[in-house]
Amino acid sequence: xxxxxxxxxxxxxxxxxxxxxxxxxxxxxxxxxxxxxxxxxxxxxxxxxxxxxxxxxxxxxxxxxxxxxxxxxxxxxxxxxxxxxxxxxxxxxxxxxxxxxxxxxxxxxxxxxxxxxxxxxxxxxxxxxxxxxxxxxxxxxxxxxxxxxxxxxxxxxxxxxxxxxxxxxxxxxxxxxxxxxxxxxxxxxxxxxxxxxxxxxxxxxxxxxxxxxxxxxxxxxxxxxxxxxxxxxxxxxxxxxxxxxxxx
Amino acid sequence: xxxxxxxxxxxxxxxxxxxxxxxxxxxxxxxxxxxxxxxxxxxxxxxxxxxxxxxxxxxxxxxxxxxxxxxxxxxxxxxxxxxxxxxxxxxxxxxxxxxxxxxxxxxxxxxxxxxxxxxxxxxxxxxxxxxxxxxxxxxxxxxxxxxxxxxxxxxxxxxxxxxxxxxxxxxxxxxxxxxxxxxxxxxxxxxxxxxxxxxxxxxxxxxxxxxxxxxxxxxxxxxxxxxxxxxxxxxxxxxxxxxxxxxx
Amino acid sequence: xxxxxxxxxxxxxxxxxxxxxxxxxxxxxxxxxxxxxxxxxxxxxxxxxxxxxxxxxxxxxxxxxxxxxxxxxxxxxxxxxxxxxxxxxxxxxxxxxxxxxxxxxxxxxxxxxxxxxxxxxxxxxxxxxxxxxxxxxxxxxxxxxxxxxxxxxxxxxxxxxxxxxxxxxxxxxxxxxxxxxxxxxxxxxxxxxxxxxxxxxxxxxxxxxxxxxxxxxxxxxxxxxxxxxxxxxxxxxxxxxxxxxxxx
Amino acid sequence: xxxxxxxxxxxxxxxxxxxxxxxxxxxxxxxxxxxxxxxxxxxxxxxxxxxxxxxxxxxxxxxxxxxxxxxxxxxxxxxxxxxxxxxxxxxxxxxxxxxxxxxxxxxxxxxxxxxxxxxxxxxxxxxxxxxxxxxxxxxxxxxxxxxxxxxxxxxxxxxxxxxxxxxxxxxxxxxxxxxxxxxxxxxxxxxxxxxxxxxxxxxxxxxxxxxxxxxxxxxxxxxxxxxxxxxxxxxxxxxxxxxxxxxx
Numbered sequence: 001x002x003x004x005x006x007x008x009x010x011x012x013x014x015x016x017x018x019x020x021x022x023x024x025x026x027x028x029x030x031x032x033x034x035x036x037x038x039x040x041x042x043x044x045x046x047x048x049x050x051x052x053x054x055x056x057x058x059x060x061x062x063x064x065x066x067x068x069x070x071x072x073x074x075x076x077x078x079x080x081x082x083x084x085x086x087x088x089x090x091x092x093x094x095x096x097x098x099x100x101x102x103x104x105x106x107x108x109x110x111x112x113x114x115x116x117x118x119x120x121x122x123x124x125x126x127x128x129x130x131x132x133x134x135x136x137x138x139x140x141x142x143x144x145x146x147x148x149x150x151x152x153x154x155x156x157x158x159x160x161x162x163x164x165x166x167x168x169x170x171x172x173x174x175x176x177x178x179x180x181x182x183x184x185x186x187x188x189x190x191x192x193x194x195x196x197x198x199x200x201x202x203x204x205x206x207x208x209x210x211x212x213x214x215x216x217x218x219x220x221x222x223x224x225x226x227x228x229x230x231x232x233x234x235x236x237x238x239x240x241x242x243x244x245x246x247x248x
Numbered sequence: 249x250x251x252x253x254x255x256x257x258x259x260x261x262x263x264x265x266x267x268x269x270x271x272x273x274x275x276x277x278x279x280x281x282x283x284x285x286x287x288x289x290x291x292x293x294x295x296x297x298x299x300x301x302x303x304x305x306x307x308x309x310x311x312x313x314x315x316x317x318x319x320x321x322x323x324x325x326x327x328x329x330x331x332x333x334x335x336x337x338x339x340x341x342x343x344x345x346x347x348x349x350x351x352x353x354x355x356x357x358x359x360x361x362x363x364x365x366x367x368x369x370x371x372x373x374x375x376x377x378x379x380x381x382x383x384x385x386x387x388x389x390x391x392x393x394x395x396x397x398x399x400x401x402x403x404x405x406x407x408x409x410x411x412x413x414x415x416x417x418x419x420x421x422x423x424x425x426x427x428x429x430x431x432x433x434x435x436x437x438x439x440x441x442x443x444x445x446x447x448x449x450x451x452x453x454x455x456x457x458x459x460x461x462x463x464x465x466x467x468x469x470x471x472x473x474x475x476x477x478x479x480x481x482x483x484x485x486x487x488x489x490x491x492x493x494x495x496x
Numbered sequence: 497x498x499x500x501x502x503x504x505x506x507x508x509x510x511x512x513x514x515x516x517x518x519x520x521x522x523x524x525x526x527x528x529x530x531x532x533x534x535x536x537x538x539x540x541x542x543x544x545x546x547x548x549x550x551x552x553x554x555x556x557x558x559x560x561x562x563x564x565x566x567x568x569x570x571x572x573x574x575x576x577x578x579x580x581x582x583x584x585x586x587x588x589x590x591x592x593x594x595x596x597x598x599x600x601x602x603x604x605x606x607x608x609x610x611x612x613x614x615x616x617x618x619x620x621x622x623x624x625x626x627x628x629x630x631x632x633x634x635x636x637x638x639x640x641x642x643x644x645x646x647x648x649x650x651x652x653x654x655x656x657x658x659x660x661x662x663x664x665x666x667x668x669x670x671x672x673x674x675x676x677x678x679x680x681x682x683x684x685x686x687x688x689x690x691x692x693x694x695x696x697x698x699x700x701x702x703x704x705x706x707x708x709x710x711x712x713x714x715x716x717x718x719x720x721x722x723x724x725x726x727x728x729x730x731x732x733x734x735x736x737x738x739x740x741x742x743x744x
Numbered sequence: 745x746x747x748x749x750x751x752x753x754x755x756x757x758x759x760x761x762x763x764x765x766x767x768x769x770x771x772x773x774x775x776x777x778x779x780x781x782x783x784x785x786x787x788x789x790x791x792x793x794x795x796x797x798x799x800x801x802x803x804x805x806x807x808x809x810x811x812x813x814x815x816x817x818x819x820x821x822x823x824x825x826x827x828x829x830x831x832x833x834x835x836x837x838x839x840x841x842x843x844x845x846x847x848x849x850x851x852x853x854x855x856x857x858x859x860x861x862x863x864x865x866x867x868x869x870x871x872x873x874x875x876x877x878x879x880x881x882x883x884x885x886x887x888x889x890x891x892x893x894x895x896x897x898x899x900x901x902x903x904x905x906x907x908x909x910x911x912x913x914x915x916x917x918x919x920x921x922x923x924x925x926x927x928x929x930x931x932x933x934x935x936x937x938x939x940x941x942x943x944x945x946x947x948x949x950x951x952x953x954x955x956x957x958x959x960x961x962x963x964x965x966x967x968x969x970x971x972x973x974x975x976x977x978x979x980x981x982x983x984x985x986x987x988x989x990x991x992x
Binding site for chain 2: 587625627628629630631632633634635658659679681682683684716717718719720721
Binding site: 132 | 873877881883906932964965966
């Protein structure tokens with residue numbers, strides 16, 4: 001069975017009534033609920049837990065990690081970021097949600113700034129399917145609409161995606177690559193734009209469907225040994241040795 | 249005129265006679281020489297200079313930076329790595345050479361470990377052209393040989409290249425994607441495998457030609473404002489404001 | 497000097513006053529004019545000339561071919577399509593314009609239908625730059641607008657582009673990947689969406705700039721021997737022989 | 745249940761004893777056997793059947809088509825090629841085997857010549873895994889060997905693959921991208937190099953495993969309406985009309 005760990009910064013919901021009204025138990029609870037309905041085993045973890053709830057043990061048991069953060073990206077410990085990166089390279093899936101385009105794990109894995117343009121004006125977003133045959137687009141049709149969306153617009157500073165599944169149109173005049181796939185090491189990464197703390201986006205049927213599709217897709221990596229980055233800050237002392245790789 | 253800054257760790261040449269014999273003024277001098285012959289304006293910079301020779305002023309005047317490092321990757325200051333990353337995102341080219349697959353700037357921009365398999369046995373490498381129409385392959389033909397090479401073998405843990413220009417065959421039985429292109433932000437990155445401190449690889453005609461081609465290609469990015477990553481660790485305090493992006 | 501051959505179906509201009517008023521000497525003349533201003537040597541060729549003006553000699557002297565067609569795609573001779581394909585594989589650039597998404601050379605090189613959604617309602621198109629560092633985006637800025645555009649909307653049935661340079665927003669609610677790059681053989685292909693016979697799109701400054709940028713980019717392929725497709729319908733009789741490839 | 749149709753030219757087996765000894769019921773029977781062991785429902789179809797065994801009804805019931813051809817590519821009817829192309833664009837998977845790099849369906853979908861270098865000398869091939877996390881590499885490990893292989897060498901004239909899963913090393917000094925993935929329309933295409941009529945390649949465990957993996961991967965496209973290419977040779981008469989696309 002596929003296990004998804006749903007990570008959430010979980011600050012807005014405890015500080016702002018408008019957010020608490022929409023997500024009384026936190027955005028993570030709403031997302032976990034959608035994924036359980038879809039048949040996944042789910043855990044949740046949040047910023048203020050020890051090690052942000054993302055210990056080695058938790059990640060070892062995680063097939064796919066979803067990440068929602070916004071106002072406290074810089075409070076995420078670099079050691080936990082190292083750990084998340086290593087698990088992705090080892091084959092764990094990572095679903096990066098909305099404002100997590102600036103999260104540390106996403107920027108670490110992309111190598112770019114993740115910056116974009118934005119505007120909050122409760123405008124209409126129309127999410128168009130660019131690759132209808134992609135598993136993440138399954139059941140979505142030509143497009144779906146988010147009635148009240150925070151706008152994100154290009155230039156979105158990310159490496160060109162391996163697969164571009166969705167592109168959004170915004171009432172105010174912008175476009176955005178809103179569903180992007182990358183592979184890093186053995187792991188699959190999906191960025192999905194819709195979702196804002198002051199709008200009921202994660203209660204919307206199409207969004208929940210995409211989240212489920214994305215977790216299935218991200219879990220579908222072959223089981224293979226990952227690369228080691230644990231010694232990446234060590235001097236490579238023995239690289240001058242005459243050890244031979246045994247290939248015969 | 250295109251300005252290339254040639255960066256070198258410059259330790260092996262001062263510590264090992266076999267290296268000093270091949271590269272008496274340092275690998276950087278040999279590479280700079282090849283690039284000057286090609287018509288570039290060149291500077292050099294090395295690890296033990298203040299700020300590793302890569303101040304803001306130097307990078308501002310650099311169109312393309314080449315990077316050779318091996319035994320002291322971890323001595324490169326993270327602030328300089330930040331600076332190099334930002335300049336690449338702003339449009340500076342970066343040519344990553346041989347053992348710099350484990351260098352900090354390369355891993356920062358790739359988001360992966362950069363790990364690979366290797367063996368030092370002075371074996372034959374045959375570098376095959378995969379994309380003969382790519383500007384970096386200009387004048388190379390079907391393949392060229394490096395008579396005494398340190399072997400690098402797959403799995404090379406990098407994001408799938410945007411363009412795969414060369415793939416190497418090794419006498420001992422391995423293959424390796426030895427010429428790989430990526431775009432990060434506005435900047436172009438090229439990894440080129442051949443080149444080892446104990447072999448005269450950077451004196452070889454075909455290698456010098458590829459280095460020149462690569463610098464021309466990497467310099468050919470449009471002049472455009474880059475994304476900002478300078479505030480990437482700051483809380484995004486005002487993202488809840490109702491400021492609008494002025495798009496009309 | 498780079499030579500561009502500007503191909504045009506050249507029917508609408510001779511049959512419809514509204515088109516003739518905008519393009520009195522044909523769309524090809526207007527495009528050639530823009531490219532001459534940019535410093536290219538230009539030729540023109542049209543459907544109703546013998547061999548559509550695209551003889552072996554003409555293509556031998558052509559670095560980049562631009563293609564505009566709309567109502568008579570099926571009148572293009574398959575032999576000329578074969579010839580154009582072979583020249584692209586050999587390294588000639590091809591710029592495919594607007595309604596030529598259904599042209600024979602484009603579908604031949606893509607392997608897909610090239611289909612899309614469309615609507616003619618003189619609506620606003622905003623062409624956003626997705627890759628500001630790409631040479632084709634040079635000088636364009638964040639976006640430009642086409643005041644009266646025929647709408648093209650996704651799903652655009654093409655192979656995922658190697659580089660996605662522009663994406664359009666339309667007033668009526670659609671998005672479209674409007675600047676797409678591919679490599680086929682040694683040749684570079686660019687599809688550029690804007691441009692309709694009843695609107696003055698090819699007189700617009702930004703469009704002319706993109707056309708010039710695209711021709712420069714497409715001409716920048718290395719000079720290398722191309723693959724042979726001339727015998728592609730022949731039985732491979734001798735593939736069981738024991739001839740050896742001379743690789744040493 | 746996933747249904748695979750295994751297509752074979754089926755000429756060598758009936759004409760050459762050495763081939764008949766290895767594949768007494770045809771290469772298709774051996775491949776179908778491997779796929780049945782893996783749990784697929786399989787059909788077979790061959791060149792000399794009416795419509796080459798690939799009627800509209802057969803393809804309607806096919807999730808993945810595998811294609812082996814060599815000496816009679818030009819005898820495949822263009823109407824059947826049209827049909828196969830349309831079904832791929834609609835979402836059918838296509839696995840292209842060995843010498844089918846020159847088959848009509850493959851060249852139609854790629855837009856390139858499919859040409860390569862080759863030598864028949866019963867040499868060792870070592871197939872290296874480039875993307876260990878890709879589902880097609882599942883269970884393969886770092887590499888596997890084909891003891892007696894016909895050599896295929898670069899330059900392989902295909903569009904850059906969306907995913908490069910395997911690259912082969914050959915004893916004689918060549919490399920080859922031997923496991924390549926592309927998406928065309930809604931369908932997934934995989935080219936797999938190993939397999940020659942005079943060697944027992946399709947009896948080899950690792951090869952059978954890759955074939956099964958590839959069929960699973962290719963079947964994993966979302967169920968979505970495909971583009972129409974049926975009218976691709978018709979004049980687009982009504983494209984000047986003022987019909988609007990109903991997007992609201």
